[in-house]
Amino acid sequence: MKLFFLTIMNGLTLAALYFLVASGFTLVFGLMRNVNLAHGSLYLLGAYIGFAVQELTGSWVLAAGAGFFSMAILGLLMQVCIFRHMEGQELRQTLVTIGISIILADFMLAVWGGETYQFELPDMLYGITRLPVIKIYTTYRLFILGTAVVIGLLLWFFLNRTQVGMKIRAGVADKDMLAATGVNVHRLFAIVFAIGAGLAGFAGVVGGSALSISPGEDLRYLLASLVVVIVGGMGSVGGAALGALLIGLAEQFGLAYSPTYGVVYTFIIMVLALAFRPQGFFGGKA
Amino acid sequence: MTMQAIQPPGVANDRAIAVKYILLITFLLIYPWVASPFWIVQIGAQTLVLGIIALSLTFLAGYGGMVSFAQLSVAGCAGYMTAILGFNSANLGMGWHWGPAILAAIAIAVIFGTIIGILSVRTEGIYTIMITLAISVGFFYFVRQNYPIFNGWTGFSGLAPPVIAGLNLRDPIPFYYLCLVFAALAYFAVVYMGRSTFGLALQGIRDNDRRMRALGFNVIAHRIFAYSIAALIASLGGILMVWLNGRISSGTVGVGPTIDILIISVVGGLGHPIGAFIGSILFTLLENFAVDLVARERFNMLIGAVFLIIVLFSPDGILGLWQKVKEGLQKRTI
Numbered sequence: 277m278k279l280f281f282l283t284i285m286n287g288l289t290l291a292a293l294y295f296l297v298a299s300g301f302t303l304v305f306g307l308m309r310n311v312n313l314a315h316g317s318l319y320l321l322g323a324y325i326g327f328a329v330q331e332l333t334g335s336w337v338l339a340a341g342a343g344f345f346s347m348a349i350l351g352l353l354m355q356v357c358i359f360r361h362m363e364g365q366e367l368r369q370t371l372v373t374i375g376i377s378i379i380l381a382d383f384m385l386a387v388w389g390g391e392t393y394q395f396e397l398p399d400m401l402y403g404i405t406r407l408p409v410i411k412i413y414t415t416y417r418l419f420i421l422g423t424a425v426v427i428g429l430l431l432w433f434f435l436n437r438t439q440v441g442m443k444i445r446a447g448v449a450d451k452d453m454l455a456a457t458g459v460n461v462h463r464l465f466a467i468v469f470a471i472g473a474g475l476a477g478f479a480g481v482v483g484g485s486a487l488s489i490s491p492g493e494d495l496r497y498l499l500a501s502l503v504v505v506i507v508g509g510m511g512s513v514g515g516a517a518l519g520a521l522l523i524g525l526a527e528q529f530g531l532a533y534s535p536t537y538g539v540v541y542t543f544i545i546m547v548l549a550l551a552f553r554p555q556g557f558f559g560g561k562a
Numbered sequence: 563m564t565m566q567a568i569q570p571p572g573v574a575n576d577r578a579i580a581v582k583y584i585l586l587i588t589f590l591l592i593y594p595w596v597a598s599p600f601w602i603v604q605i606g607a608q609t610l611v612l613g614i615i616a617l618s619l620t621f622l623a624g625y626g627g628m629v630s631f632a633q634l635s636v637a638g639c640a641g642y643m644t645a646i647l648g649f650n651s652a653n654l655g656m657g658w659h660w661g662p663a664i665l666a667a668i669a670i671a672v673i674f675g676t677i678i679g680i681l682s683v684r685t686e687g688i689y690t691i692m693i694t695l696a697i698s699v700g701f702f703y704f705v706r707q708n709y710p711i712f713n714g715w716t717g718f719s720g721l722a723p724p725v726i727a728g729l730n731l732r733d734p735i736p737f738y739y740l741c742l743v744f745a746a747l748a749y750f751a752v753v754y755m756g757r758s759t760f761g762l763a764l765q766g767i768r769d770n771d772r773r774m775r776a777l778g779f780n781v782i783a784h785r786i787f788a789y790s791i792a793a794l795i796a797s798l799g800g801i802l803m804v805w806l807n808g809r810i811s812s813g814t815v816g817v818g819p820t821i822d823i824l825i826i827s828v829v830g831g832l833g834h835p836i837g838a839f840i841g842s843i844l845f846t847l848l849e850n851f852a853v854d855l856v857a858r859e860r861f862n863m864l865i866g867a868v869f870l871i872i873v874l875f876s877p878d879g880i881l882g883l884w885q886k887v888k889e890g891l892q893k894r895t896i
Contacts, residue, residue: 309688311688311691311692313695358874365877366688367629367688367691368873368877370688370691371824371828371869371873372870372873372874374821374824374869375866375867375869375870375873376866376870378821378862378863378865378866378869379862379863379866379867379870381862382860382862382863382866383863385859386859386860386863495699495817499695499696499699502692502695502696503696505692506689506692506693506696510689536707536708537704537707537708539700539703539704539707540700540703540704542700543696543697543700543704546693546696546700547681550681550684550685550693554684554685554689555685
């Protein structure tokens with residue numbers, strides 16, 4: 277029983293992390309039809325930059341901020357300098373993101389090497405919290421859960437209650453019509469790309485603090501984002517939340533009850549989702 | 563990315579093309595007698611093997627408009643099956659004779675490829691990339707963690723091509739010719755298929771699937787069959803690949819090599835089957851001689867940059883670049 281609840285908690289925190297990464301991925305995809313395969317690289321680069329900032333300043337909060345803003349700027353540059361010039365050419369954009377991810381991965385290997393880094397947590401988040409049933413649980417993991425909920429609510433508020441957010445949703449539904457009504461879609465694209473990339477960088481610091489940062493993590497989170505978004509529906513933040521929940525729980529239950537094939541369960545969920553609902557749970561028609 | 567329809571050559575062009583083919587074939591046949599074993603195997607055979615696998619992707623993407631990341635997984639599946647059904651040094655092989663082992667390996671890989679096709683044709687365009695990438699990474703994690711069948715992380719080693727009638731196919735020159743024969747078979751099969759009824763229908767589906775559906779073509783069946791054909795080509799490449807390397811492990815089907823195949827196809831040019839081999843020559847040469855250009859560790863940076871530049875400036879790869887240069891020169895002379 278304790279194992280069961282512990283697995284649920286672990287699944288939820290992992291889902292929270294996946295949601296942070298995948299929500300940016302799905303937003304960018306939904307609006308621009310750009311499958312950003314460099315999303316995992318943004319996650320890892322954000323984590324490394326956050327780590328460097330923490331080394332310098334000793335502040336975890338600054339590190340998280342640096343992770344967000346550095347990647348937001350990089351995302352903005354990518355959109356303005358590259359993707360803007362190849363709009364509508366989905367395959368080409370995707371290939372470009374692959375090129376960028378290869379170069380970034382090698383760049384990170386050159387600068388930070390193959391070692392594993394660990395963030396130092398602020399005292400407040402360090403240690404354990406007493407909970408019913410499972411007795412004790414790492415405070416930091418509860419913090420991740422809370423952060424994801426807050427970010428999710430902020431995103432919901434941003435998308436549903438602000439003007440920019442409404443424009444973004446309108447763009448996801450029908451980009452051309454939105455442009456025809458006089459909205460500057462390029463600015464919208466830039467904003468969304470910056471937010472999406474920034475969230476990946478922020479998730480890098482948050483996730484890197486829970487686990488660790490090392491080469492190869494970029495791929496892990498890229499795969500997680502892909503599956504989450506395929507399952508949840510592309511372009512939907514709610515879908516990303518549901519997909520993240522399913523995948524996070526499946527992975528942790530797989531790990532707890534049949535350790536060898538943890539990854540295979542995520543895969544089975546994806547195949548089932550594709551077989552019965554190819555556009556994902558919350559996805560509209562492509 | 564725009565992909566030009568592959569048009570059958572006009573009559574006037576036929577002779578020029580025939581001459582080019584004869585020159586190329588002569589060169590490829592003479593090559594092993596003048597080159598050193600390193601150039602025959604590490605460059606020559608490697609180029610041909612990677613080219614065959616990339617060709618399967620070029621076929622899918624160029625004719626079918628479906629960019630699949632899972633072609634190396636299919637090739638790897640065939641390679642693994644050759645190792646498991648035949649002999650390997652871990653004594654985990656089932657010890658079949660090489661003939662049935664290869665046939666079974668190809669059959670299993672084709673079934674695997676067809677299943678991937680069935681899964682991914684439900685979605686289109688950019689979604690195909692995401693799904694096939696997820697499948698290929700899933701396959702990688704699966705073989706890495708499965709010890710009973712795939713021997714996990716270590717995989718299998720001690721794999722060698724058979725000795726047929728006293729001819730050891732492992733020797734550089736026979737092995738090179740073996741690869742050459744299969745590369746040529748695959749190449750001409752793809753070129754032929756491009757002009758066959760099936761190939762034309764597939765290109766029609768690539769350009770406008772709704773219209774083809776309205777004309778009464780079974781779009782889904784055509785796409786799935788294209789995946790099966792591509793799997794057949796990839797499985798040939800996969801078997802040659804394990805014979806070339808003498809080993810196969812989870813790393814062989816990892817994400818790095820998977821992306822390498824995509825790079826080869828795209829850099830060469832998805833518009834024509836020969837692009838796969840052109841990309842493969844460039845890739846193999848860079849891989850072996852990048853040490854002299856940049857530090858060995860920075861090979862990925864170099865290949866990534868080459869790939870990025872090609873994608874940014876020439877969507878049709880090196881072939882497209884060559885076409886542009888030729889057109890530019892012609893304009894100047896007029």
